[in-house]
Amino acid sequence: MVSHVLRAASLAAVLLMASPAKAQMIVGDAMPEPLAGAGDAMRGRAIIIDRQKGFCLLCHAAPLPDQRFMGNLAPNLAGAGARYTQAQLRLRIAMPSHLNPDTLMPSYFRTAGLYAVAMPYVGKPILDGQQIEDVVAFLMTLKEPAP
Template sequence: MPDRRTAGLFAAAALAVLTAGPAAAQEVREPGLTPYVIKDYAVEKPLTGKPGDPAQGRKWAITSGQGNCVICHRLPIPEVEFRIGNVGPDLTEVGSRLSAAEIRLRIINPKTVNELTIMPAYYRVTGLHRVDDRVAGKPMLSAEQVEDLVAYLSSLK
């Protein structure tokens, strides 16, 4: 159970989101990455200009060192034996709740939707903290991998 201060912060954040109205479009450019536009908590256009491959996206969802979604989220992937799957929201039917554009933003940079999330930004290279020198300046996922994950997660209905 959250304490009063935490509960108050969550209530204030929820009120801000509910009363903010549509957000202005914001173009995001980072070195070496495809630019994209965030509008209304979504990125409408695929980073690659074309849809991803859901079968590949399913692969990234269970690949350690890539998407590895199953470490925090429940997904309909029964062959994965070890998974925590209860830290983040259940993604079993995420394609029924969120559009592909909303899913895309949550993969690219979930902090734009919820600044308190512990989910990492999979398609960012700037403004990050505690990044190992070996991977500095590289996104966790390529534009193609992001689109593959979007295609897979959008198919979950």
């Protein structure tokens, strides 16, 4: 675990071949370059609550009073926008396995190095670049820590 963090930190930049069309730069524990156009927080919110698209609430609780049945496998999303920068959140969604190979969190932009992917999903990320930008934009609005 520690060694993975060290490895991530020690490499100044790593080429992430997540998308065949576009190689993404990882710098330290962040992904500074946007994956698409500017994110839309409201669209991001819709992705987060959609249990067939973002799946986020299956594992995470979030400060969304209209949402019921949120999971407790992962940290509360409250305060995510205060704990991390945009670039850090981008990497934590797009490629969390880069920071911790053992993580339960899927890498939403990863298409390579996966095994036995069902046919309809082969070569496709869970969310596309724009969707990830939208989710990041929404998470950045969550400044208040969980009570």
